[in-house]
Amino acid sequence: MTSPVVRVRFAPSPTGYLHIGGARTALFNWLFARGQGGQFVLRIEDTDSERSKPELIDVIFRSLEWLGLDWDGTPVHQSERGEMYSAAIDALLATGNAYWCDCTPDAVKARAEARGGQPGYDGHCRERGLGPGEGHVVRFRVPDEGTTAFDDVIRGHVSFENANLEDFVIKRSNGTPMFHLANAVDDADQGITHVVRGEDLINVTPKVLLIREALGTPGELTFAHLPLIVNEKRQKLSKRRDDVSVGDYIDRGYLAEAMVNYLATLGWGPPDGIEIRPLAEIVELFHLEDVNSSGAFFDVKKLQHFNGEYIRDLSLPQFVGKSTRWLYDDAPWPAERFDVATFEVLAPLVQERVKLLSEVPGYVDFVFQPDPTIDEASWEKVMVKAPELAVAVLDHAAGAFADCTWDAATLEVVLFAYSDEHGVAKGKVQAPVRVAVTGRTVGPPLFESLEVLGRDETLRRIAAARARL
RNA sequence: GCCCCCAUCGUCUAGCGGCCUAGGACACCACCCUCUCAAGGUGGCGGCACGGGUUCGAAUCCCGUUGGGGGUGCCA
Numbered sequence: 001m002t003s004p005v006v007r008v009r010f011a012p013s014p015t016g017y018l019h020i021g022g023a024r025t026a027l028f029n030w031l032f033a034r035g036q037g038g039q040f041v042l043r044i045e046d047t048d049s050e051r052s053k054p055e056l057i058d059v060i061f062r063s064l065e066w067l068g069l070d071w072d073g074t075p076v077h078q079s080e081r082g083e084m085y086s087a088a089i090d091a092l093l094a095t096g097n098a099y100w101c102d103c104t105p106d107a108v109k110a111r112a113e114a115r116g117g118q119p120g121y122d123g124h125c126r127e128r129g130l131g132p133g134e135g136h137v138v139r140f141r142v143p144d145e146g147t148t149a150f151d152d153v154i155r156g157h158v159s160f161e162n163a164n165l166e167d168f169v170i171k172r173s174n175g176t177p178m179f180h181l182a183n184a185v186d187d188a189d190q191g192i193t194h195v196v197r198g199e200d201l202i203n204v205t206p207k208v209l210l211i212r213e214a215l216g217t218p219g220e221l222t223f224a225h226l227p228l229i230v231n232e233k234r235q236k237l238s239k240r241r242d243d244v245s246v247g248d249y250i251d252r253g254y255l256a257e258a259m260v261n262y263l264a265t266l267g268w269g270p271p272d273g274i275e276i277r278p279l280a281e282i283v284e285l286f287h288l289e290d291v292n293s294s295g296a297f298f299d300v301k302k303l304q305h306f307n308g309e310y311i312r313d314l315s316l317p318q319f320v321g322k323s324t325r326w327l328y329d330d331a332p333w334p335a336e337r338f339d340v341a342t343f344e345v346l347a348p349l350v351q352e353r354v355k356l357l358s359e360v361p362g363y364v365d366f367v368f369q370p371d372p373t374i375d376e377a378s379w380e381k382v383m384v385k386a387p388e389l390a391v392a393v394l395d396h397a398a399g400a401f402a403d404c405t406w407d408a409a410t411l412e413v414v415l416f417a418y419s420d421e422h423g424v425a426k427g428k429v430q431a432p433v434r435v436a437v438t439g440r441t442v443g444p445p446l447f448e449s450l451e452v453l454g455r456d457e458t459l460r461r462i463a464a465a466r467a468r469l
Numbered sequence: 470g471c472c473c474c475c476a477u478c479g480u481c482u483a484g485c486g487g488c489c490u491a492g493g494a495c496a497c498c499a500c501c502c503u504c505u506c507a508a509g510g511u512g513g514c515g516g517c518a519c520g521g522g523u524u525c526g527a528a529u530c531c532c533g534u535u536g537g538g539g540g541u542g543c544c545a
Binding site: 012050116118119137158159162165172176178179180199203228230232250262265270271272273293294296297298299304305308312391425426427441444446 | 472473474475497506543
């Protein structure tokens, strides 16, 4: 077997759920790999045992599966590769590229302040010849001179003066490796060819490069730093202040296809301007070097538009199937009153109206609830503002609906007979009936709704509303 | 403070020296369609941050300014 030309990795840290930024990073890695016929592997960066939560690993996997981003091989867990990292650290120590340090964070900070506020480690233990011991860490000896640079696929040449890099920790006092070290070792061990990640990691790149060099790692890594996804204030999306968990979007009724498609437009655009299109086409058109370098705002409105397009594109069975959890689990009606066959009659009408699957119940709840939930604003607008018309229309409907043929077409004709007789717009005439029967001014087409509801229930609701006037 | 990155409509983008009086999409506005709401159709609003160069010619190349952002942890 020949090694693939391209092998990329997505390396989440299980300190939280998969968020929008991580999903986009995973997607771009995946797009690049699939487009190149390469491999996309996973690596769990859980060297920080304090923060990593094992149970989140599975959540991240499931989110990736939901997005449809399949990975190659078995995910690697850094927490299980301690010996590899220790060996690398020992090698660095042996070659003088690293040294032991017993400075506490407070001491480092205090000296920095004494120096005049320039933060960072001052190399205090560089020549002290310390060995392992309680509270000792291992630091990487950064060359005093020279520059460490790389050619970023997206940003071009990026260069750092080594003098500006401090001697950073590669092994914590508790014995675990820091991520720069693990990163360098794993990228080499897993045969990674391209590192595609967020721009927030661009400044750790020289550290990883320095470690690779000191370790004598053969081959070269190509970097591509993706623009950050930002909030309305143009700050990096944060789990704290922003609403960014992929799981939350699943719960709100977004389709994976819409999410993936939308995410692909953040930092990249197809040359022909057609944004909404099958993933396979995006794979075909996507080129890493075409990715933008400036931050992109996560626009939920546009995501919703994409979602609406994808929902309308579903076949009826697909739409019904995708709606399932909103029809059974948290539906606003008693489970025993729900009937799929009835829902399927209205489903096509609902499908072209919703942008989110979570909106589905709101369009059909009047059918499955014993009584319609009256929306006060709707009642006010239609019944209270124009009581005479409401009374007249309701009385007309009660009479006309009592013995006509019960189908949408006939219902429309008999109700709108009132329009013709009194010269009142159809829109005005349907409103009182709609509010009386469904509780709202907005909903699926009225006559189809009535047909599904049935004559008895329709008349009962009209009478109830009439009594309330 | 220091280091790094970025800069086309409100937003996401196309543009990679002449096809640009800058194209598309979302949002917004108007009109059409219409039983409500959507969907759909038509039209509209709206942008190359600024200043210098380079060039016959710059949104596109270079420099500077300004403005954003990221990093600066024994997090990743």
